[in-house]
Amino acid sequence: SASALKRNIVAAARGQRMLNGRTLAPTVNHGSSAGLKVLAVLYKGGEAAKQEPRLLGSVENQLGIREWLEAQGHEYIVTDSKEGPDSVFQKELKDTDILITTPFHPGYLTRELIKTAPRLKLCVTAGVGSDHIDLDAAVEREIQVLEVTGSNVVSVAEHVMMSILLLVHNFVPAHEMIERGEWQVSDIARNAFDLEGKVIGTLGAGRIGRLVLERLKPFNPKELLYYDYAPLSAENAEKLGARRVEDLKEFVSQCDIITINAPLHEGTRGLVNADLLSHFKPGAWLVNTARGAICVAEDVAAALKTGQLNGYAGDVWNVQPAPRDHPWRHMKNHLGGGNGMVPHYSGTTLDAQARYAAGTKEILERYFEGKAQEPANVIVGLGKYETKSYGQR
Ligand code: NAD
Numbered sequence: 001s002a003s004a005l006k007r008n009i010v011a012a013a014r015g016q017r018m019l020n021g022r023t024l025a026p027t028v029n030h031g032s033s034a035g036l037k038v039l040a041v042l043y044k045g046g047e048a049a050k051q052e053p054r055l056l057g058s059v060e061n062q063l064g065i066r067e068w069l070e071a072q073g074h075e076y077i078v079t080d081s082k083e084g085p086d087s088v089f090q091k092e093l094k095d096t097d098i099l100i101t102t103p104f105h106p107g108y109l110t111r112e113l114i115k116t117a118p119r120l121k122l123c124v125t126a127g128v129g130s131d132h133i134d135l136d137a138a139v140e141r142e143i144q145v146l147e148v149t150g151s152n153v154v155s156v157a158e159h160v161m162m163s164i165l166l167l168v169h170n171f172v173p174a175h176e177m178i179e180r181g182e183w184q185v186s187d188i189a190r191n192a193f194d195l196e197g198k199v200i201g202t203l204g205a206g207r208i209g210r211l212v213l214e215r216l217k218p219f220n221p222k223e224l225l226y227y228d229y230a231p232l233s234a235e236n237a238e239k240l241g242a243r244r245v246e247d248l249k250e251f252v253s254q255c256d257i258i259t260i261n262a263p264l265h266e267g268t269r270g271l272v273n274a275d276l277l278s279h280f281k282p283g284a285w286l287v288n289t290a291r292g293a294i295c296v297a298e299d300v301a302a303a304l305k306t307g308q309l310n311g312y313a314g315d316v317w318n319v320q321p322a323p324r325d326h327p328w329r330h331m332k333n334h335l336g337g338g339n340g341m342v343p344h345y346s347g348t349t350l351d352a353q354a355r356y357a358a359g360t361k362e363i364l365e366r367y368f369e370g371k372a373q374e375p376a377n378v379i380v381g382l383g384k385y386e387t388k389s390y391g392q393r
Contacts, residue, residue: 034073037119038364039092040100041107042126044080054350056357057102063126063357065364072368082107090116098122098367100360104344106132106320114141122367126360127347128152130379131264131291135390138380145380146373148359150207152347156289157211159315159346160259164200164216166340167285167311168193168257173337191310191335201225201255203271204262204290205232205242206389212259213240227251228262229392249279257285260314264291265391274299277308285338288314289346292328301327304338313340320344 045058056064059080069076077096079088082105089107093099097119101107109123111134123133125147138145166172170192177184198221202209205226213224217240224242226232231244245251248271252258258280262268272286272295280286286309288295297318303309310333317326321343328341359377366373378386385393 035075036097037075037077037092037095038069038098038100039089039096040076040078040126041082041089041105042078042080042100042102043105052350054353056353057104057126057348063100063360065357065361068361069364080105093117093120095119098124098364100124100126101132102126102348102356103129103132104320104348109133109138111137114138114143122146124148124360124363125379126356127352128156129263129291129347131293131390135265135380135385139383139385142383143380144378144382146363146377147379148356148363149374149376151356151359152349152352153207153211155349155352156208156261156346157215160208160212160261160287160289161215163287163289163313163340164257164259164285165195167287167313167338168195168198170337172340173335187335191333191337195219195221195257197222198256199223199225199254200257200259201227201245201251202242203227203248203251203258203260205230206261208289209259209261210236210240212261213242217241223254225251225254230388249276252276252280252284254281255284256281258287260286260288260290260294262290262294263390264293267391268294270294270296272296272300274302277303280308282308283310285309285311285313287340288312289316292317292320292322297327301331304331304333307334309333309338311338311340315342315344315346317344 040063042057042059045055045060049055049058049060053061055061059078062078066076077092081088090113093113094116096117099109099120103125109132114134114137120143123138123143123145128147128149128151130145130147133145135145170188174188177188196219200216200221202212205228209226216224224240225245226242227245227248232242245254277299300312304312317328322329332339363373363377380386
């Protein structure tokens with residue numbers, strides 16, 4: 001129709017494309033479709049990756065895209081060496097066109113490093129969460145940042161459920177007791193509870209937060225709460241039966257269990273600090289699979305020690321890999337339990353890897369062919385944020 005044609009012309013003038021009336025993210029290709037240098041920073045898979053080809057996110061298995069990239073005349077460098085000026089990451093970045101990283105072994109792309117990479121046009125996060133990239137600097141330099149949105153959200157939501165259950169049921173010390181050859185039920189049962197009847201809240205009610213609420217509902221909690229500047233749709237709020245609490249301190253003071261499911265950005269960095277923890281219900285459990293730096297590491301360890309927290313679990317750390325002496329490795333509550341920390345792997349199950357490897361390839365394919373990207377995958381488009389999840393701006 002004439003109005004659709006007019007909309008298309010207006011959109012084209014803005015560098016956007018329309019498909020059935022839907023605005024697609026700007027086409028990302030800058031003109032060159034062959035001979036690009038693609039650099040991927042992935043984690044080392046070692047023996048496991050040789051034995052298990054489905055460990056696609058490892059240096060050894062290279063997201064399964066080497067042959068495909070090389071057949072099109074692109075160069076593909078894959079490394080796990082990412083720290084310091086002598087790392088392969090920092091050296092190769094200088095003439096890289098496309099950077100692939102994962103949140104599991106993040107190549108930290110700082111503003112300073114971006115200055116050393118004049119050819120860089122596209123960053124692809126194989127997974128979800130691009131806080132390891134200085135997004136403001138990417139906006140300024142017109143470097144686009146895409147994620148494989150949704151690729152591992154079920155994996156994480158399931159991990160959150162497991163972590164909540166293992167803290168509340170005091171599982172880890174119980175298993176450790178068994179390994180030590182001991183058997184003293186009362187030492188475990190004195191701090192074991194049920195989920196049923198508890199107040200459970202999610203800080204962040206996006207894709208993962210919603211999946212967690214959905215999975216919590218059948219456990220018959222006393223109430224489900226959420227804190228997010230973006231309210232749930234009326235339909236979701238009703239389906240999930242979750243009540244929004246708009247004040248953060250009020251939110252944390254009402255919850256027996258809190259799960260964090262918001263991205264790391266300037267509005268969430270260090271949000272869970274000694275001050276906020278002092279507003280938690282004494283003896284609350286906290287699960288954080290979002291990003292380690294949302295919590296102040298020392299403050300969480302101190303709260304566990306004093307009993308302000310009864311337990312803390314998650315897989316994300318403020319520095320990755322976490323140093324051997326990181327307080328979260330050994331922190332305990334006063335009964336010697338309450339620690340459910342693991343390395344960052346909730347979003348890299350083999351099922352998730354299949355999805356984020358395929359999603360990474362699709363993003364690259366669209367880029368090479370000059371096609372518009374799936375809007376939900378675009379975190380930073382050409383010179384602007386395309387997501388509302390990384391803070392209110
Ligand atoms: P999403 O974009 O669908 O949802 C994020 C939600 O957080 C949004 O609703 C947003 O409004 C909300 N939010 C942002 N800032 C907030 C704030 N200050 N207070 C309250 N809410 C806020 O993202 P998602 O798919 O649900 O993923 C969330 C995060 O989980 C990712 O950004 C990533 O950091 C983390 N994650 C971790 C793993 C893992 O392996 N551990 C895997 C995937 C994602």
